[in-house]
Amino acid sequence: MRLAFLLLLAPLFAAEKSKLPEPYQSIAELSHASPPEFSADALLRIVETNNPDARKIDRANRLDLVEQAFRMAAAVKFPIRMHGVAGSMVDTRSGFLSKAYDLKFDSLSLQSRAVRDMLPLDPAKARELFLAIPRPTLAPLTCQDPMVYDVSDYYLTVSAVFHGAFTTPERKKEEDINFLLDYLGLASSPAQLAPVARLVKSVGVSPQQREILWAKFNGLLESLQPDDRSFTAALDEIGREVVPENQASFEKYKQKSKGCPDDARPGVTLDLSQGPVHAGSTPQIERYWQSSQARQLLEAGQRLRFTADGKLIPEAARSTREWQQQLTDYLSQLADWTADQEKSEADYFHEKCVVYEALVELIPPGPQRDKMIQAYVDFAGNSSLQQQSPVEWFMHAHSMLERVRSTNGGEPAKLLDAFERSGNPVLALYAAEERVFAGQVPSWVTNSN
DSSP states (O other), X not given: OHHHHHHHHHHHHXXXXXXXXXXXXXXXXHHTTSOHHHHHHHHHHHHHXXXXXXXXXXXXXXXHHHHHHHHHHTTOSOOSOEEEOTTSXXXXXXXXXXXXXXXXXXXXXXXXXXXXXXXXXXXXXXXHHHHHSOOOOOOOOOTTOOEEEOOHHHHHHHHHHHHHSOOHHHHHTTHHHHHHHHHHHTOOSHHHHHHHHHHHHHSOOOXXXXXXXXXXXXXXXXXXXXXXXXXXXXXXXXXXXXXGGGHHHHHHHHTSOOOOTTBOOTTOOOBTTTBOOOSSSBSOOOBSSOSHHHHHHHHHHHHHHBOTTSOBOOTGGGGSHHHHHHHHHHHHHHHTOOGGGSSOHHHHHHHXXXXXXXXXXXXXXXXXXXXXXXXXXXXXXXXXXXXXXHHHHHHHHHHHHHHHHHSTTOOHHHHHHHHHHTOOHHHHHHHHHHHHSTTOOOHHHHSOO
């Protein structure tokens, strides 16, 4: 009798422990050697792929992949996504950080994404996971801060859980509405108000229920004490989401802060050779290309790209002996540039990666560009920034691949080959993912607000 019982259970154990079909098993194994940001993303991309052969991945494995990704996401470096404010994005430290955050490898975005991936598999489990996400705590900012919070994906997930994770009996008791009211009430920063307003406008509720939700939102507008930076950054977006039912409360909200009157003004011309030029004294911006060596490289790089009268140098001219000699001189200058000439290792890394990206785009196909690709991979793959700030480091690998893909004759396969041979686990994982999921834009790019 005991043997018969064990035989009945055997298929269940086999299903739980079965390997993924290839190439997904290899990607999952590669992910184990990477920091949690990239491991979580890789596992979720396996679940999200629409490749025909992915139908072979059974439900038990899909559930396990999403749960693993959710747990890993709790350990990533960036807790909450941020983005740069106006006037802080061009050739600045905050600009590159903002690009890194745009990949949505922060803990809140990854865990929110895992919940949305879990919903079609197990709604009850998705709700359980969502309730386990720490509620966002957005510390007040000052006008000196060049970056502000972005919690849009979190509130998209609130909506998804509301629509997909409550049973009919629970809805009859309006437990779903109480869930919404609870999560509306947690808003403590202006950065949350526009996503909350979009949430209220989009959820499928009765007119009476929506009236209750708007009353809750109006209470937020009237009671919230905004910090000046977040108030300034979010005001226009909140105004675009306001409906007539909110107008009186919104007018009261607008009187709560003067914002940051010394901020950069929109429409100010930017001179890339001089760094961003802006009116006012805030936010505090760390500009790039300020050291003597960096500025010389920037100016010499512009001469490789543009003629004296500002026209783009055609590819044919970039194959001439004269241009190639100019390139040789530039590479010698690049080799003399060291991290101790910049304010920080991160600043040096960002600036040098930009130079490599420009060179790979400029140099015509051939041995010289192949060498430049390898030089970039060697530099990036051995940078200490990978340990200090993994996503900030990885952003340039993503940027380089996009740059190569968009360049005529860019040969992205050569870059992926170099990533694969690099010995760097993250670059090798990225190459494997790009080959398997080619042509599929990741959800962390498409799910944006």
